[in-house]
Amino acid sequence: ETGVTQTPRHLVMGMTNKKSLKCEQHLGHNAMYWYKQSAKKPLELMFVYNFKEQTENNSVPSRFSPECPNSSHLFLHLHTLQPEDSALYLCASSQEPQGASYGYTFGSGTRLTVV
């Protein structure tokens, strides 16, 4: 596989559930990101990992917990979510921090609905 792969593509979960989003890249990139895209709001950066180390946590509530076991995989663990957390969650990777010259490669996203 090439590019950035996100699973699942769609997820419906109750407010008391625990679920995880998975992101995988086979591009040899060193930085990985989680973004949240809500309707009528700009993309919100959630977390940044450079060489498996978290370098950015953009004031994200603790009910979102990221994990980066290696430079190719990124997870977002979800628990006790709220309906307003319903959104498209996008994973991205870049060759260098913040995609300074080459931009990000994004996955197709996970469409999350919290009921």
Add this chain to the structure above:
Amino acid sequence: AQKITQTQPGMFVQEKEAVTLDCTYDTSDPSYGLFWYKQPSSGEMIFLIYQGSYDQQNATEGRYSLNFQKARKSANLVISASQLGDSAMYFCAMSDTNAGKSTFGDGTTLTVKP
């Protein structure tokens, strides 16, 4: 703080014509990067083009060109010879190479008419 402004929520263009999508930015940092991404209805964000703040020439990538006017702090995307497949949401973004933050605009929905 960085800010990206895209003032056109929606745009229409006739197939085979050129279209300009506006983007203005605000930053106090001398070194930054500007990007455009395309998001089709499938959801995936696709990187289109990059312009560095110190680049003297406007960036071009195939049918995409970035009209960079540093003094006006604008980075408009020009799509030449529009195709039906260009219908999508387009996002302007800025990367601060020093602090390492990226900011996205609200996006412009482009519809190409046959």
